[in-house]
Amino acid sequence: MAESPFKADIERVQKEYSEKMTPGAIVYIPGSSVVNKTGGWRVFMPQFNREKCIRCFMCYTLCPEPAIYLDEESYPVFDYDYCKGCGICANECPTKAIEMVRESK
Amino acid sequence: MVPLEEVKKMELPADVKKKLTLPFEEHFYAGHTACQGCGAALGLRYVLKAYGGKAIFTIPACCSTIIAGPWPYSALNAPLFHTAFETTGAVISGIEAALKAKGYKVKGEDGIMVVGWAGDGGTADIGLQALSGFLERGHDALYIMYDNEAYMNTGIQRSSSTPYGAWTTNTPGGKKHFLEQRPKKKVIDIVIAHKPAYAATASVAYPEDFMKKLKKAQTIKGPAFIQLFAPCPTGWRAPTDKTIELARLAVQTAYFPLFEYENGKYKINMPSPNKEPKPIEEFIKLQGRFKYMTKEDIEILQEWVLREWDELKKKAEIFG
Amino acid sequence: MPMRKVMKGNEAAAWAAKLAKPKVVAAFPITPSTLVPEKISEFVADGEMDAEFIKVESEHSAISACVGASAAGVRTFTATASQGLALMHEILFIAAGMRLPIVMAIGNRALSAPINIWNDWQDTISERDTGWIQFYAENNQEALDLILIAFKVAEDERVLLPAMVGFDAFILTHTVEPVEIPDQEVVDEFLGEYVPKHAYLDPARPITQGALGFPAHYMEARYTVWEAMENARKVIKEAFDEFEKKFGRRYHMIEEYKTDDAEIILLTMGSLAGTLKEFVDKKREEGVKIGAAKMTVYRPFPIEELRALAKKAKVLAILEKDISFGIGGAVFADASRALVNEKEKPIMLDFIIGLGGRDVTFDQLEEVVAISKKALEGEKVEEVNWIGLRKEIL
Numbered sequence: 001m002a003e004s005p006f007k008a009d010i011e012r013v014q015k016e017y018s019e020k021m022t023p024g025a026i027v028y029i030p031g032s033s034v035v036n037k038t039g040g041w042r043v044f045m046p047q048f049n050r051e052k053c054i055r056c057f058m059c060y061t062l063c064p065e066p067a068i069y070l071d072e073e074s075y076p077v078f079d080y081d082y083c084k085g086c087g088i089c090a091n092e093c094p095t096k097a098i099e100m101v102r103e104s105k
Numbered sequence: 106m107v108p109l110e111e112v113k114k115m116e117l118p119a120d121v122k123k124k125l126t127l128p129f130e131e132h133f134y135a136g137h138t139a140c141q142g143c144g145a146a147l148g149l150r151y152v153l154k155a156y157g158g159k160a161i162f163t164i165p166a167c168c169s170t171i172i173a174g175p176w177p178y179s180a181l182n183a184p185l186f187h188t189a190f191e192t193t194g195a196v197i198s199g200i201e202a203a204l205k206a207k208g209y210k211v212k213g214e215d216g217i218m219v220v221g222w223a224g225d226g227g228t229a230d231i232g233l234q235a236l237s238g239f240l241e242r243g244h245d246a247l248y249i250m251y252d253n254e255a256y257m258n259t260g261i262q263r264s265s266s267t268p269y270g271a272w273t274t275n276t277p278g279g280k281k282h283f284l285e286q287r288p289k290k291k292v293i294d295i296v297i298a299h300k301p302a303y304a305a306t307a308s309v310a311y312p313e314d315f316m317k318k319l320k321k322a323q324t325i326k327g328p329a330f331i332q333l334f335a336p337c338p339t340g341w342r343a344p345t346d347k348t349i350e351l352a353r354l355a356v357q358t359a360y361f362p363l364f365e366y367e368n369g370k371y372k373i374n375m376p377s378p379n380k381e382p383k384p385i386e387e388f389i390k391l392q393g394r395f396k397y398m399t400k401e402d403i404e405i406l407q408e409w410v411l412r413e414w415d416e417l418k419k420k421a422e423i424f425g
Numbered sequence: 426m427p428m429r430k431v432m433k434g435n436e437a438a439a440w441a442a443k444l445a446k447p448k449v450v451a452a453f454p455i456t457p458s459t460l461v462p463e464k465i466s467e468f469v470a471d472g473e474m475d476a477e478f479i480k481v482e483s484e485h486s487a488i489s490a491c492v493g494a495s496a497a498g499v500r501t502f503t504a505t506a507s508q509g510l511a512l513m514h515e516i517l518f519i520a521a522g523m524r525l526p527i528v529m530a531i532g533n534r535a536l537s538a539p540i541n542i543w544n545d546w547q548d549t550i551s552e553r554d555t556g557w558i559q560f561y562a563e564n565n566q567e568a569l570d571l572i573l574i575a576f577k578v579a580e581d582e583r584v585l586l587p588a589m590v591g592f593d594a595f596i597l598t599h600t601v602e603p604v605e606i607p608d609q610e611v612v613d614e615f616l617g618e619y620v621p622k623h624a625y626l627d628p629a630r631p632i633t634q635g636a637l638g639f640p641a642h643y644m645e646a647r648y649t650v651w652e653a654m655e656n657a658r659k660v661i662k663e664a665f666d667e668f669e670k671k672f673g674r675r676y677h678m679i680e681e682y683k684t685d686d687a688e689i690i691l692l693t694m695g696s697l698a699g700t701l702k703e704f705v706d707k708k709r710e711e712g713v714k715i716g717a718a719k720m721t722v723y724r725p726f727p728i729e730e731l732r733a734l735a736k737k738a739k740v741l742a743i744l745e746k747d748i749s750f751g752i753g754g755a756v757f758a759d760a761s762r763a764l765v766n767e768k769e770k771p772i773m774l775d776f777i778i779g780l781g782g783r784d785v786t787f788d789q790l791e792e793v794v795a796i797s798k799k800a801l802e803g804e805k806v807e808e809v810n811w812i813g814l815r816k817e818i819l
Contacts, residue, residue, distance in 0.1 A: 006135055018177070023585055023623045023653075024524035025176050025646040027633035033136035033180035041141065057125055061312055062349050064147035065135045074121045082135035086142035086338075087346030100346070161626045163493065175637040176646070184626040186496050187635030188489065189515055195486035199451060199493025199501075200626060202477035206448035206499055217628050235489065238482035 004079045005069050006034045038065070042085035044100040046078050052097035059089035059098060126313040128154045137180035139172040142345030144309045144335030144352060145224070145251045146172050151312055152220065152249065153183060155319040160218040161204075163197050165232065166190045167224040168258040168337075169251075193221040193228070194235030197246040205245075212245040218323055219246035225266035226256045229292045240299035240328050247322045247329045250292060252361075253337035261340040265290035268360075269406050270389075270398040272342070278397040288409050293332050297366050302327025304366040308334040310352035314363060314374055325367070334361045342393025354388040359414040364421070371421040378418045385410050427672075428606045434597035437565040437604045438504060438530040438590070439464030441572035443474050444612040445528070448499035451479035451490035453509060456542045457598040458532040461504035484509035488516040488527075495525035496634055498625030500576065503527065506594065507534035510548045514555070520587045521556025521650055523635050524624055526579035527587040530572060532598040533561075533695065533746075535781040543782020544594035545746035546695065549723075550755045556650045558588035558657055559724040561694040565602040568592040570674055571721070573612060577664045580619050583656040593696040595782065607672050615671050654725050661722055678727035679734055680719045683709060687716030689797045690738040690771075694720045694756070697744060697778075697785060704790045715794065723756070728763040735764050738771040740797040744812075746779045753777070753809035772800045775809040789813040 013032045022028065046059075059076050060068045067083040068076050076089075090098040132153035139146035145168055152160075162185045164170060170187055174180050188196045201211055201219045210216035221239075223232055228250040236248060255273050256262040263273040268289040272278055276285040296304050303325045307315040315333065322329035336351040338344065343351060355361040356375050359382035363374040376382055385407045389395035398406070432440070438461045442450065450469075452462035468474035477494075481487045484505050495501040505513065510531060520527050531549050535541040549559055560575055562568040568590065575588035592598060624634055638646050658678075665676040682702050684690055691701050698719035708715045718734055720727060735741055745754040752758055757775035764770045776793050779785040789812045800806045 005131060009134065019642075021642065021645040021649055022177075023649060024522070024634060025636065025638055025642070025649075026623055027174070027177050027179045027636050029177070030179055030182040030631035030633075031134035032178045033134045033138075033174045036136035036138070036178065038136055038138070055121075055124075061125070061127060062147065062309075064139060064143050064150065064348075065137070066131060066133065066150060067135055070121070079135065084141040085345075086348070087344070088142055088348055091346035092349050158631075159628050161497070161628060170637055173633065173636070175639050176633075176642050177636075179631075179633045179636065181631065181633070183631050184628060185631075185633040185636075186493065186626060187633070187637070188492065189519060192486065192489035192492075192516065195451075195481060195489035196493035196496075198479055198481070198486075199449060199490030199495075200497045202449045202451075202479050202490070203494035203497035203499040203501075206475075206477045206494075207497070234482060235486050238486055241482075242480065 004081065006079070009034045037081045038084050039081045042083060042103055044085045044087060045080065045103045046083065046085070046087070046089055047099045047101050048076065048078060049097045049099070050075060052095045054095055056094060058092050058094065062088050062092050064088070127151065127316060128157065130154065130157055132157055132182040134180045134182065137172050137174060139168070140339045142338040142348040143172070144337060144348050145169060145253060147309045148251050148333050148335045149222065151315055152222065152319060153181065155316055156218045156220065156323070158183070160220050161200055162186065163188055163193055163200065163221045165193045165223050165227045167227050169222055169224070171258065190227050191231040192235055193223040193232050194237070194239035194248060197221040197248065198239050198242060198244045201244045201246045212323060212326060214324060221246065221248040223248070223250055225250060225252045225254060226264040229266045229290050230264050237299065240296060240301050240330065243327055245326060245328070247331065249331045249333055251333045251335040253335050253340060254289070255340050257337050257340040266292065269409060270395055270402045272394040272397055284397055296330045300369070301330055303329040306332045306334070306361065306363050308352045308356055308361065308363060310349045310356065311363065311375065318365065321367070340394070343391055347391050351388065351391060354383065358383045358385050358388045358410065360385060360388055360410050362414060362417055364417060369424060371424050373417065373421045378421065382414060427608055429603055430606055431601050432565065432604050433460065433599055433601050434565045434568050434592045435460035435532065435599070436464055437569040438572055438592070439468065440606055441569040442502045443468050444607065444609060445500065445502065445573060445576045445616060447476055447502040449477045449479065449491065449494035449501050450503060451481050451487045451494065452503045453481050453484045453487045453505065455484065455506050455509040457534055457594040458504045458506040458509070458530065460598070461530050484512040485516065488513040488520065491527045492516055492520050492523070492525055495520070495527050496523065496624055496626055498621045498627070500619040501527045502529070504530040506532040507536055507548045510552060511536060514552065517552055517555035517557055519635065522646065524585040524653065525587060526585055528572060528575045528579055529587070529589045531589050531591045532594045533591045534594040541781040542594065544596055545780045546591065547747045549589060549591045550747040553724055553755060556586060556654065557724065558586055560588065560590045560722055561720065562590060562592040562597065563696055563698045563719060565597055565604050568597060569604055569606070570668065570672070570676070573615065574664050574668055574676065576616055578657060578660050581660045582622065584653050584660050585623070586650070586653050586657065591695065596696045611671050615667065657725050676721055678722045679730040680721060681734060682717040684716030684718060684734065684737050686714055687737060688714040688739045688801060689742060689794065690716045690718055690734065690740070691742050691744055691793065692718045692720065692734070693744040694723060697746070700785055704787055707787070708794065713794065726759050726763065731760055731763045732767060735767065735771050736769070740774060740801050741771040742774045742776060742793055742797050744776045744778050744793065748777050748780070757809070774800060774806065776812045777809065778812045783813055785813070
């Protein structure tokens with residue numbers, strides 16, 4: 001499985017992150033939002049069925065987070081650290097390869 | 106501060122890259138605080154993909170202020186300037202002028218894109234004057250209005266872009282039938298009255314089309330404007346997974362047709378002008394904000410949609 | 426060689442802008458400031474000034490465009506007055522909070538209602554809490570000089586705050602006086618090029634300016650503005666010193682006139698200082714121990730200088746062209762803050778004078794002196810006095 005594209009960024013942000021106030025309150029670290037794991041918001045989680053997937057990339061394209069990336073074989077990988085469980089991917093999947101299921105916590 | 110070159114890029118096989126309709130590089134970062142299924146967040150992701158490391162963004166006080174992140178966070182891998190609600194048009198004018206004065210190339214294939222990203226309230230209402238000034242003066246910048254049809258950041262109040270019959274917190278509906286009584290303001294027509302270099306409508310449901318328009322906005326010299334339809338499940342009282350479906354239905358019903366205005370010519374992209382658009386019920390039935398509408402209300406809205414659609418088709422015929 | 430020219434205050438401001446070489450100017454016409462951008466347009470049209478001039482559709486957009494331009498990292502200038510400045514109000518806070526060293530020339534004018542195009546300081550005084558440095562000019566030469574000094578101070582790394590220079594409507598904006606125009610090379614040396622280190626937008630530098638500040642961070646962000654304004658005291662004095670060395674003219678936070686043995690000191694700002702000097706000369710001939718003082722810098726408020734001045738006086742009479750309803754003059758309130766914990770302090774009196782272009786006459790100043798004398802003799806007088814009111818029509 002491929003790694004989340006944000007994994008390296010989290011390390012980068014954690015290394016550079018500082019709460020020290022800057023002149024004009026400038027934010028110096030681009031993409032620093034990655035340290036905020038929004039996956040905790042989720043009620044329903046996307047469950048992926050690899051057999052049904054036709055690799056059309058609709059789910060990847062339409063994810064507003066983005067919390068879907070592609071593995072070495074270009075199948076979608078769901079980044080549950082960030083997926084808020086909106087369900088757009090499941091709703092738009094032409095082969096119903098994604099199903100939203102209530103998450104048991 | 107991280108130089109752009111170091112920003113993570115994932116390599117994809119060539120055939121996959123070809124199949125993808127969007128640039129693969131991600132400049133919009135997860136962990137942002139948009140609501141679930143936010144159309145605006147998705148739109149912003151597309152714009153960042155389109156312009157990569159070549160754009161400077163200006164965002165007024167709106168949902169995107171929150172989405173971009175509080176200090177010291179940022180969800181964008183791009184320079185970003187937060188400004189007051191009504192000033193997007195003026196601020197991008199200033200940025201463009203400063204870049205030109207510094208001798209930078211602005212717009213064009215390899216130039217810097219100065220992008221204003223404002224909501225419908227910040228554009229159609231409080232920011233209309235600054236928008237008009239920006240268009241009229243002919244600055245080489247792009248103004249994108251992400252249209253979610255109400256003041257969502259303050260908690261769903263009607264804007265002039267809210268459609269007839271919609272519930273909002275200040276058009277709540279009651280015994281005296283007090284839903285939104287005015288039709289959606291056609292901001293794009295006001296924009297076109299300025300004869301800008303380029304104006305278009307786009308939708309988050311059609312990323313390929315949007316990408317093409319962003320490309321045009323980049324290459325055509327002069328001011329460009331794109332009205333991006335960006336559903337808000339929270340404010341529309343719709344399920345979060347319906348964002349794209351709603352955006353698509355808005356186009357298919359001709360409620361929000363996709364078209365371009367370029368060199369004085371209109372071109373309709375979608376839906377097909379030769380086919381009967383889908384009935385408006387299909388768009389409204391998925392949304393809680395329309396649930397107080399009576400049959401007569403729906404007829405009024407339907408009539409408005411078709412009348413506007415006819416008008417657009419005529420414009421495309423005459424100025425095509 | 427510096428050139429001497431006879432010109433209006435507005436032209437002097439435009440000349441200052443030309444000498445400072447801003448890259449972007451965005452301005453909107455308003456009486457009495459209109460001539461400043463007009464003159465700049467001429468300079469730009471003649472190729473004498475290499476700046477992008479944005480002809481905006483309102484003052485709100487003028488300052489917003491300046492904020493955008495300054496954030497993109499270039500020296501930026503604008504001019505306005507009165508209602509125009511009031512319209513800019515919300516963006517003034519943004520400029521200061523984002524530490525953008527914009528410089529603005531103001532033809533000090535009254536605020537509506539009733540609509541009035543003539544001089545008082547209500548416009549700039551009302552913006553005293555925005556985080557902008559404020560200078561007030563006594564004459565056209567000062568208007569030119571203080572704009573150059575304003576750029577120097579605003580762009581200093583220790584300050585990085587916007588600055589406004591006020592000069593009185595019509596009394597200065599439209600009155601011709603001889604003005605010495607400094608040599609471009611010396612101004613270039615004095616100002617140098619503006620090279621921002623913090624706030625500048627560039628695609629190769631993905632920073633965010635003006636992000637939402639939560640309660641956990643907002644106060645610290647505001648505190649840095651406070652600190653910058655405190656730093657400005659020192660930086661302004663350094664700039665005054667350097668200006669004197671380069672151009673031969675001396676400026677002070679508070680300039681004193683015949684104050685050394687004075688019992689009554691009249692304190693004011695702007696062009697009124699000229700009138701006060703003449704008046705002091707007249708009263709001195711009559712044997713009255715009176716002096717005058719002019720505040721050149723209003724923000725940061727010259728606290729130490731005012732304390733030093735106050736030590737010399739038995740009555741400190743503040744003459745000001747502004748009113749903060751429900752308390753009195755703003756300068757009086759500020760001066761009170763400066764002196765409140767001083768062990769020995771003079772009797773302080775406030776005189777609201779010359780609002781909306783009302784001429785300040787010697788008769789009115791006699792009234793000021795009369796009230797001050799009464800107070801000096803231990804008689805009870807009003808703390809806030811409206812001078813020159815036409816009581817017959819009230």
